[in-house]
Structure formats: structure tokens, C-alpha cells
Amino acid sequence: MTPEQQKLAYELITNPPAGSKLAEAKEYGIDLTLLVENLKLTPTERAEKLVEGARSLRELQLAGKRHRAAK
Amino acid sequence: MKLEETLRVLYDEGVEFVIIGGAAMQLQGSAYITEDLDFCYARSSKNLQRLARALKPFHPRMRNAPENLPFQFDAATLERGLNFTLSTDLGALDFLGEVSGLGNYNAVKAVSENIEVFGLDHQVLSLEGLIKAKRAAGREKDMKAVKDLEVLLDLRKRTGL
Numbered sequence: 001m002t003p004e005q006q007k008l009a010y011e012l013i014t015n016p017p018a019g020s021k022l023a024e025a026k027e028y029g030i031d032l033t034l035l036v037e038n039l040k041l042t043p044t045e046r047a048e049k050l051v052e053g054a055r056s057l058r059e060l061q062l063a064g065k066r067h068r069a070a071k
Numbered sequence: 072m073k074l075e076e077t078l079r080v081l082y083d084e085g086v087e088f089v090i091i092g093g094a095a096m097q098l099q100g101s102a103y104i105t106e107d108l109d110f111c112y113a114r115s116s117k118n119l120q121r122l123a124r125a126l127k128p129f130h131p132r133m134r135n136a137p138e139n140l141p142f143q144f145d146a147a148t149l150e151r152g153l154n155f156t157l158s159t160d161l162g163a164l165d166f167l168g169e170v171s172g173l174g175n176y177n178a179v180k181a182v183s184e185n186i187e188v189f190g191l192d193h194q195v196l197s198l199e200g201l202i203k204a205k206r207a208a209g210r211e212k213d214m215k216a217v218k219d220l221e222v223l224l225d226l227r228k229r230t231g232l
Contacts, residue, residue, distance in 0.1 A: 005230045012229055022229075025222035034102040035223055039232060043098050043186045043195075047074055050097040053104035054072040 001040050009036045072162040075189045077108060080161070082191050084125035087113035089183045091170060091204065095196040098186060100227070101219050107156075107163035111196075113176040114153075114168050119146040122166065129160040172207025173200060198224045 001009070013032035016022035026032055038046060074094065081088055090098065093105025112122055123145045131144040134156045142148070149155070153168035173179050182200035185192050196204070202220045205213040226232070 001230075001232060005232060009226060009230050009232075012226060021221045021225035025218055028218055030219060030222060031102070032222065032226075035100060035219075035226060038097075038100045038102055039223075039226070043188050044190075046097050046100065047094075047188050050094060050104065051072055051074050053097075054106050057104055057106060 006036070006040065009039065072106065072108065074108065077161045077164065078189060078191060078193060080125050080129070081110075081122075082193070084121045086121045086125050087115075087118050087176065088122075088166075089176065089179045089194040089196055091167070091179065091196045091201075092165070095201055096216065096220065098188065098195050099198050099201065099220075100223050101216075103216060103219065107165055109165045109167065111167050111170050111173075111176050111179040116146065116150075119149040122146075123149060126157070126159060126161075126164070131155075131157045131159045131164070134158045134163060170204050172203045172205075198227070 012022055013026070013036060016026050016032075022032065038049075041049065078090075088110040089095075090109075091111050092107075092109030093103050094108050096103040097105070112118060127144060132142050133140070136142065144157075155166045157164045157166065169175050170179050173182065179196060179200065180194055182203070183194040183196050186195045187193075188195075198220055202217055202224070205217045205220065
């Protein structure tokens with residue numbers, strides 16, 4: 001993502017064009033900043049983020065399981 | 072989840088596959104997190120042999136099946152089935168012979184993009200393909216994903232990404 005594309009992306013998510021999917025998503029409550037942050041990454045960096053996210057999700061699930069078992 | 076190792080193992084064995092599902096969403100820029108890796112694979116005899124050879128060292132077994140249920144992961148088993156949800160030493164791997172809304176490997180490949188991940192080129196389902204597949208799957212979580220994917224597509228078109 002070039003600096004120009006980045007600037008445009010932030011402008012678009014701050015003031016989405018009326019009637020666009022961006023406007024619809026903002027209204028729906030999707031965090032558009034997360035999408036821009038992801039688009040700034042390379043595919044390999046996105047893949048690494050996915051692996052890290054899956055690991056964190058698994059840890060949370062295990063912690064929840066342990067908590068329920070201790071009750 | 073061992074994404075890098077999984078992709079390398081499949082690549083090294085010459086398996087024909089397309090990355091689909093949550094991993095494809097993330098690679099295309101979505102913030103979606105998934106625990107399993109989904110692939111669409113070619114159903115040619117050669118590819119079934121390659122896939123069986125690639126995964127065998129990682130002890131594939133059917134997910135949610137009784138532990139004592141006999142399961143031989145080889146080309147013959149792959150030939151008899153279509154979609155396989157597997158537990159392996161590499162994590163949960165799903166291999167689909169067909170994807171809802173898209174069709175078989177060739178149809179899925181036709182709407183995929185070549186993307187370099189961990190230094191290797193892989194076919195990854197495009198945003199347009201993901202939207203079509205998620206719409207066809209039609210579950211509540213899929214429809215949420217469609218919103219995410221549509222906005223990504225809009226953003227990429229408007230910024231020229």
C-alpha cells in the first residue's frame with residue numbers, strides 16, 4: 001500500500017461515500033480501521049497474524065474450559 | 072495451527088489446491104480469525120496420491136469421529152469421499168472437493184489469485200469468489216463474513232489495491 005493509497009483509504013473509512021458498501025459496513029458496526037491495518041500488511045504478515053490469532057483464540061478457549069472445570 | 076508448514080508440505084509434494092475459507096479471507100485482508108485451514112483440492116488420481124503422501128506423516132484422522140474408528144488415509148479413501156475434515160499433527164485441516172456456490176477445483180481455481188505466502192506462490196480464493204461461496208453457504212456467520220468481504224472489495228477497488 002503506497003502512502004497515497006493509505007491516505008485515500010483513511011479518507012474513505014472516515015467519510016464513506018453515501019450508499020457505498022463502506023457506508024453500509026460502517027453503519028453495521030464493522031471496524032473499518034482494522035481492514036485498513038490488514039491491507040497495509042503483506043500476505044505473509046497477514047498469515048502470521050492469522051496463526052497468532054488462532055493461538056490466542058485457543059488459549060482463551062482453554063482458559064474458559066479450565067475456569068468452568070474449577071467451578 | 073501450523074500454516075507455514077502445512078503450505079510447504081503440500082507445495083513440496085506438488086498437491087494442486089486453492090486456499091479457501093477463513094485463511095483466504097485473512098490473506099485477502101480481512102480481520103477474520105479461524106482455527107482450521109480450508110483447502111479445495113483437485114480430484115485427479117495423481118493429486119489424490121500426492122495429497123495422501125503429503126499428509127500421511129502427520130497422522131490425519133477424521134475430526135469428531137470415534138478414536139477407535141478405523142481410518143486409512145490414502146488415495147483410495149480420498150477417491151471414495153469428497154470433503155474431509157481432518158485432525159492432523161499440523162492442526163485442523165479441511166479438504167473440500169467442491170465448494171458451495173463455486174464448484175470443483177477447476178471452478179474454484181478460476182476465481183483464485185496467485186499470492187506469495189512464506190516465500191511460496193499459492194492459489195488463494197479471490198474476494199469475489201469468497202463472497203460467492205459465503206453467500207451460497209448462507210449460515211449466519213457466513214452472511215457476517217460477506218459484509219466484511221464486500222467492504223474489503225469496495226475499499227480495494229476505490230484505492231486501486
